[in-house]
Amino acid sequence: MLRFFRRNFAGYAFLSPWLIGFFLLAIGPILASLYLSFTKYNVVRPPQWIGLDNYFYMFQMDQRFWKALQVTFSFVVISVPLKLIFALGVAMALDKGIRAIGWYRALFYLPSILGGSIAVAILWRQLFNYDGVINSILRLFGGDGPYWLSDPKYSLWTLIVLAIWQFGSPMLIFLAGLRAIPQELYEAAEIDAAGPVRKFFAITVPLLAPVIFFNLVLQMIEAFKSFSGAFIISGGTGAPLDSLLFFTVYLYNEAFSFLRMGYASALAWVLLLIIALFTAIAFWTSKYWVHYENERG
Amino acid sequence: MTEATITPAMLSTAEVARAYREAKAKRAKRAALLKHVFLIVTSLIMIYPLLWMLASSLKPDNQIFGDLGLWPREFQWQNYWAGWNALPVSFTTFFWNSTVVTVLSVIGNVISCSFAAYAFARLEFSGKTIWFALMMMTLMIPYHVVLIPQYLLFLNLGWVDTYLPLIVPRFLAGDAFFIFLMIQFFRQLPRELDEAAMIDGCSPFKIYWAIIMPLSLPAMATAAIFSFIWTWEDFLGPLVYLNDMEDYTVPLALRSFISSDGVSQYGPMFAMSILSILPIILFFVIFQRLIIRGIAMSGLK
Numbered sequence: 001m002l003r004f005f006r007r008n009f010a011g012y013a014f015l016s017p018w019l020i021g022f023f024l025l026a027i028g029p030i031l032a033s034l035y036l037s038f039t040k041y042n043v044v045r046p047p048q049w050i051g052l053d054n055y056f057y058m059f060q061m062d063q064r065f066w067k068a069l070q071v072t073f074s075f076v077v078i079s080v081p082l083k084l085i086f087a088l089g090v091a092m093a094l095d096k097g098i099r100a101i102g103w104y105r106a107l108f109y110l111p112s113i114l115g116g117s118i119a120v121a122i123l124w125r126q127l128f129n130y131d132g133v134i135n136s137i138l139r140l141f142g143g144d145g146p147y148w149l150s151d152p153k154y155s156l157w158t159l160i161v162l163a164i165w166q167f168g169s170p171m172l173i174f175l176a177g178l179r180a181i182p183q184e185l186y187e188a189a190e191i192d193a194a195g196p197v198r199k200f201f202a203i204t205v206p207l208l209a210p211v212i213f214f215n216l217v218l219q220m221i222e223a224f225k226s227f228s229g230a231f232i233i234s235g236g237t238g239a240p241l242d243s244l245l246f247f248t249v250y251l252y253n254e255a256f257s258f259l260r261m262g263y264a265s266a267l268a269w270v271l272l273l274i275i276a277l278f279t280a281i282a283f284w285t286s287k288y289w290v291h292y293e294n295e296r297g
Numbered sequence: 298m299t300e301a302t303i304t305p306a307m308l309s310t311a312e313v314a315r316a317y318r319e320a321k322a323k324r325a326k327r328a329a330l331l332k333h334v335f336l337i338v339t340s341l342i343m344i345y346p347l348l349w350m351l352a353s354s355l356k357p358d359n360q361i362f363g364d365l366g367l368w369p370r371e372f373q374w375q376n377y378w379a380g381w382n383a384l385p386v387s388f389t390t391f392f393w394n395s396t397v398v399t400v401l402s403v404i405g406n407v408i409s410c411s412f413a414a415y416a417f418a419r420l421e422f423s424g425k426t427i428w429f430a431l432m433m434m435t436l437m438i439p440y441h442v443v444l445i446p447q448y449l450l451f452l453n454l455g456w457v458d459t460y461l462p463l464i465v466p467r468f469l470a471g472d473a474f475f476i477f478l479m480i481q482f483f484r485q486l487p488r489e490l491d492e493a494a495m496i497d498g499c500s501p502f503k504i505y506w507a508i509i510m511p512l513s514l515p516a517m518a519t520a521a522i523f524s525f526i527w528t529w530e531d532f533l534g535p536l537v538y539l540n541d542m543e544d545y546t547v548p549l550a551l552r553s554f555i556s557s558d559g560v561s562q563y564g565p566m567f568a569m570s571i572l573s574i575l576p577i578i579l580f581f582v583i584f585q586r587l588i589i590r591g592i593a594m595s596g597l598k
């Protein structure tokens with residue numbers, strides 16, 4: 001007993017802050033929100049058990065829930081692939097020791113580091129104003145820009161562009177991945193007279209697959225979680241016509257504007273399950289298209 | 298063999314090879330030029346919105362919209378003065394509040410995450426694999442899922458409208474990203490150091506303090522920088538926990554600019570936006586190498 005204690009003491013002593021945090025601020029709250037999701041709770045009165053009613057209401061009656069899902073899915077499905085394509089394109093242009101690579105890398109990464117800030121969200125609102133920069137540029141080319149912010153057909157694009165603008169971190173990860181591809185493969189392909197397109201699909205893509213997969217999972221989770229941009233650009237409500245009603249924005253409003261904590265907890269659990277599901281699908285499908293080098297066969 | 302003469306046939310092979318190499322070098326040169334053109338154009342597009350914001354922060358309101366130029370016709374420096382005092386509470390307070398929250402969060406993150414990382418990377422204890430797996434899982438959990446119960450917890454503790462809900466979790470290693478980053482770094486340090494120290498009778502804490510910490514300064518700095526940037530930009534936390542304008546951090550104050558209806562003060566708003574991201578840009582310029590290496594090493598964010 002004493003030996004057991006002695007052997008484990010140091011490890012658990014160093015782990016203790018994390019352990020306390022894990023129970024009080026992570027796993028505890030997750031279980032608490034599962035409980036709350038079966039109740040009606042407005043903070044003032046104690047939670048009242050209503051069974052699955054929140055979930056029934058959500059799936060059967062709540063139009064805004066479906067709208068929020070649709071908006072969030074559209075955002076994820078459009079912005080993540082575009083962002084990754086862009087990141088890979090720039091990473092490939094930066095690969096193989098181009099001059100001034102440090103400068104380019106820094107410039108391309110800067111937006112990623114600022115992208116989550118309220119300052120940039122405010123800037124974005126003005127860029128996409130009807131009289132804003134984007135439409136002025138369109139007018140230079142003779143086009144007539146739409147009301148980006150108030151027309152529900154276009155509003156989501158402002159946030160998709162904002163997401164793509166922050167392609168810096170997947171780009172850096174792609175760069176590290178590209179460096180790991182042996183140059184001899186490309187040289188061998190050149191001797192066999194393979195063109196750039198062929199080389200890209202026959203060498204770069206398969207060898208980069210683990211990195212592509214990693215970036216895809218990460219960016220997907222990030223996209224599902226994104227909040228401040230949509231919150232600021234939609235004025236906190238998901239307007240116009242709920243076209244910017246991100247799942248997180250809806251959840252925030254249910255919890256903190258309308259104090260429907262029970263229902264918001266149910267929404268939180270649905271969000272958690274969606275993210276877990278998508279991550280699981282990504283991992284499950286990965287065995288069909290991701291091959292790690294140290295695996296033979 | 299040393300006196301081998303060059304036959305006409307061999308010469309022509311050598312010439313062909315040289316011509317091939319020259320053509321290839323020429324192609325490579327043209328490709329490099331094209332790449333630079335592409336990269337320069339792309340980086341200008343990327344950076345243009347930020348420069349436009351900087352220029353707009355110095356323009357009079359009526360010259361901001363529809364003006365694509367990056368050089369104000371007249372420099373309206375008073376935008377900064379006006380913005381600083383545009384809200385009922387001055388930005389001095391907001392910047393001070395943000396600084397307090399950020400500095401304490403950074404300290405909390407570095408200490409608590411390096412503790413956990415040291416345990417995971419260097420110490421043996423039962424249940425380590427399970428805890429490690431759970432720690433990695435928390436990376437995936439969206440903040441929105443724990444937000445409501447955390448809020449209720451802090452509400453019951455009477456911590457709403459204080460900075461405690463923003464700071465205390467940082468001392469409990471809430472950000473698994475930093476733990477992961479430090480584990481990656483600690484694992485690269487030679488184990489012989491610990492073993493030698495242990496034979497000399499050093500306690501695990503002494504090893505952490507005298508060996509691991511000093512050798513891991515780059516990792517600590519990287520964690521500190523990311524922690525700084527994220528806390529400084531954090532919006533949801535302050536939005537939920539701070540209601541009194543006296544307590545606002547800079548992002549919340551910026552948001553008040555756009556929610557105060559009708560008042561058109563775009564110049565001052567952009568001026569304060571610029572000031573709010575200035576510390577981040579400065580950190581980025583100074584610590585660029587560490588930041589970029591940190592992402593390559595941990596692969597996150």
